[in-house]
Amino acid sequence: MSRRPSLSDVAKRAEVSVSLVSRILSGDATVRARPETQQRVHEVAAELGYQPHGAARALRLSRAGALGLVVHEVSNPIHAEIIRGAQAAATAAGQVLLLSDAPELAANADAFAQLVGTGRIDGLMWQGSGEDYDDELVARAARQLPTVLVNSRPRAGVPALRLDDEAAAWLAVEHLIELGHRHIAYVGGRPGADLTERRYAGYVGALRDHDLSVRPEWTVEREWDAPAGHAAMAQLLAADPRPTAVFVANVVVAVGALAAAREAGVAVPEQLSVIAVHDAWFVAHGAPPLTTVRLPLDRLGAEAVQRLLSGEAGPAPAGDPATERGIVLADPPPKLLVRGSTTRPEGMR
Amino acid sequence: MSRRPSLSDVAKRAEVSVSLVSRILSGDATVRARPETQQRVHEVAAELGYQPHGAARALRLSRAGALGLVVHEVSNPIHAEIIRGAQAAATAAGQVLLLSDAPELAANADAFAQLVGTGRIDGLMWQGSGEDYDDELVARAARQLPTVLVNSRPRAGVPALRLDDEAAAWLAVEHLIELGHRHIAYVGGRPGADLTERRYAGYVGALRDHDLSVRPEWTVEREWDAPAGHAAMAQLLAADPRPTAVFVANVVVAVGALAAAREAGVAVPEQLSVIAVHDAWFVAHGAPPLTTVRLPLDRLGAEAVQRLLSGEAGPAPAGDPATERGIVLADPPPKLLVRGSTTRPEGMR
């Protein structure tokens, strides 16, 4: 771990100027140095293991070469996929990814300033999850650097990238209807969150499309976690009449819902079909394996990186779709993964 | 998003020198400027929203103020917990966390160089998982900056932080024995991986401690994923005699093992008890809820940050325990979480 070689070390050793080394190594096409000189420079650089110093470049170019990603909870498999997509895209673009945690940034102003205000990143991706503090923080970040919300509608004037949640919900409910279900309940996430609203819209759309009515007592929204799903399912199982199928707006919530059905002695899928939006590796191994609708969460991360890097994430002009409704990533489309938690309703088998 | 204010902007506005502003804002105790001057500087800085430029500081101080963390798979709940711990500790220390992906770094030399060779980070944490490429990459990184392996034994002379895997395994098997089991099988991870070896040692230790013999046909090691757990369980269920309990070295593997038992019509825990090392939120909601042994994975990440920041992670002196056997984080100790997948063996109920 000796001192890292600098450009001037290479220059000295190759007996040319620092400027020339910089130009040659950066592939400047206007360089006309003799081929053997160029080769020597490359050789010396390789020999010394020269690597441009990131901070020096960043300072000189006023470009950090890094992107920030803020998520709410790494352990959430949905967030993990977003991280993975962003991470891969950033790396492919020669950028480095800085990971941060939304609750922490909300609690620690220094941490927020450190991430957003010091020029360490050229752009910020913020995974939206409808928390109260999100709006203010995101708006503050957007004032300082290109920012894009991920998996959320636009908030506080900040452009957003989202998935086709409505289509995903529609597809899921359509599946239940095709199986013969007419009594389909809805379990959402946090009330008022845009994700739950859009999925609810898809649920309602599919029901209406088949002349099925929406029953308020079959609609329950609590929170984006498994305990909430547990409570929601318990509530639905007590409803009269009881639905024969439940559409759950989120796979994490569905894990809790499934557990509640099991504890209540209600067999899934025999007595109750359950389907959820988003896939996670472990639900394929559950009892029963959960039928889900997969959305391209990794592309969401990747696309956010692209936008940031292409400069489209700057202060959006009024009327820009990204800031108005959010850019919807409709490709690849939602995909139905039929597993063991859905089947025909009891009377129809 | 106008140009960020620099120290000289603050200096001009406060009518003092740049040096003095720097000293005042950094809390230099030798500063004797008039209190009102100091206050004015602070006010102007706040007014302008001054934040020191990260790259400039990094260049000047030859310190990036950032740490790198390399993991093998973000979607793995075990890795997620390590990330969380490292992330929180880094933030608390005023450092920023750079996340990268081991398989990607193995495949993309530029990405590796970008992360390790450009001075962007002051230290690197590498989550070990026994991949072939790990050794070379980690050794290469360690030649360039302070590096510490996380959740692994030392490799290639690089110091390591690990958990008390043997104690965790021992505790798990001990639990099975206390329930009355005498026929206990072992499902590991990738053969030869140090994690599986240490957990196997705990398994063997607990058995021997109770004068139970270790049967080779009840020991199966495949891979660290759910399909491997599935295959391993299928193999054990075909064994003659069949074990009454299975200790699984990893919760992800256990998810697959549980599914295999279910598919084979073997009731857990009635006909077969299953216990695993490491906890994950979703296994508490499974059927049955999985009994696990929790280890402080988040502390592993946090402790790695501490070591890197305290400078103890430099080139280790020969005979250093961190490089010889690895530092074991024994506190808090492994914790048994008894849930629904373990019970007394059939004959004893």
Added chain:
DNA sequence: CTGAAAGCGCTTACAG
């Protein structure tokens, strides 16, 4: 076409 010089925004040893 190539080299010397300026300058990105800091920190700090040094001179006054």
Added chain:
DNA sequence: CTGAAAGCGCTTACAG
């Protein structure tokens, strides 16, 4: 004690 100056390692407009 405070200010001016140097310098961290780059890139690039400018002069030769």
